[in-house]
Amino acid sequence: MRDPGNDNIDNYLRYGIQAFGSASYTAIFKNNTCSGSPLMLKFHLKEGDILLYLSSTWDISKVAEDHQARTLGVNLNHYSKSTTPIGYGHDLLLDDETNRSYRKKNHKSYNQGLPGIGKVKKGFKYPFKVRGEVLFGVYPVLCAMEQGRRDIHRLHIKESLFNEPGEGIRTILHKSQELGTILKPVTKSTLDSLSQQRPHQGVCLEVGKLDYLREIKDLQPAEKLIVYIDSVQDPMNFGSLVRSCYYFGVNRIIASKECCHLSPVVAKASSGVSEIEPIYQLPDISFIRQLKMDGWIVVGTSTSAKNSENIAEIRHKLRAIDKILLILGNEGYGISSSLLNECDLFVKINSGKVLNQHVDSLNVSVATGILLYQLTNL
Secondary structure (H helix, E strand, O other), X not given: OOOOHHHXXXXXXXXXXXXXXXXXXXXXXXXXXXXXXXXXXXXXXXXXXXXXXXXXXXXXXHHHHHHHOOOOOOOOHHHHHHOOOOOOOOXXXXXXXOOHHHHXXXXXXXXXXXXXXXXXXXXXXXOOOOOOEEEEOHHHHHHHHHHOOOOEEEEEEEHHHHOOOOHHHHHHHHHXXXXXXXXXXXXXXXXXXXXXXXXXXXXXXXXXXXXXXXXXXXXXXXXXXXXXXXXXXOHHHHHHXXXXXXXXXXXXXXXXXXXXXXXXXXXXXXXXXXXXOOXXXXXXXXXXXXXXXXXXXXXXEOOOOOOOEEHHHOHHHHHOOOOEEEXXXXXXXXXXXXXXXXXXXXXXXXXXXXXOOOOOOOOHHHHHHHHHHHHOOO
C-alpha cells in the first residue's frame, strides 16, 4: 500500500472529525507498531466504531457532506456506495466488528425449514444481525461478486489476511472496492460462526438468496446435452454434481422441484459454479415430453432396471444419438416412477469387483462425472 504521507493523514483527521462528529480516534499501524504512517483511523462514537482505510485517492470530504444530512444510525452501505474510491488499494469504508448496532442483535438460523442448507446446530445464532444468507470460501464469494446474480450486502475477511492477502483475497478486495461493498475485518472465530463451522478460507459474504430460473427459453441447435437432476436433496452432492456438469460442458442443468435449495453449502460444494451456471427448476415434466417430441433421447441412470446397459459397452449406440437428456436420480431411491416411464434407455456403471451389499453403488456426484465423461467423449 502507498504511504499517504503526513499531510494526507491530517486531512483524514480533519474530515473524519467533521464527518462523524467525534475527535476521539485511534491510529492503527501495521503489526501494531507505531512506525511510519497508520494504515487506518478508528473514530470512536457512542453508536460504535468506524474505521477509515487511508489512501490519498479517497475523497473523504464526500463522506463529510453526506453525514451532515444524516445520523450514524443509517445503513453504512450508503457511505461506501457514495464514496466509491478510485485507484489501487483497499480504500474502503469499513464497518467495524465492534459496532454495537450489529453486535447486540442475534440473527436466528436462516432458511431452517428449507432443504439443502446442510446441518444447522439447534439454537444457532449469528454473532450479529445478518442480511440474507452467508456465502463462505474464496471461490463462492468471488464468483458471487463477479456474476452479480445476488444482492451483495457485506464482506467479512479475517483480520490477519490484510497484511499478506493471497491472490484470491486480493481479487475479492479489489472487486469489493469496485462494487462499493462494506468490508468488516473480523476474527477467525467470527468467521467460524458465520460459516457455521464450515471451511471458510478467511472470507464470508452476506448475500441475498439465489433462486432457480423458472423458464427455459428456446434451445439452440448446438445444444446437445441436458442434465435433469431428480430429487437430489443433499447440498454437497448437488453442488459437486453441478460442478461436474459445468466442467464437461453440459448445455442446461434442470432440477426437479424436490431438489435442495441453492444454498451457500451448494455454492461451496460446487466451488462457486452454482453462482456462474444458470440452473433451472420446472414445475412438472412436460418439458421433457416436449424434448422427446423434438427428437431428444432420454437416458436414465439405473442399476436395477432389467434393460439397463453398461455405458462403456454401448458407446456405439450413444454415438448415433444427436441429442441426449440424462436423468440423474435421488441418492437413495433413484429416479422417480413418473420419470422412469419417460426414459428411452437406461445406463449403468459396472463395478470392478463383487461389492458388499451395504456399499453397492457410487455416490451420485461421482457417478455423474463418469457418465458425463463417457457421453462427452464418444
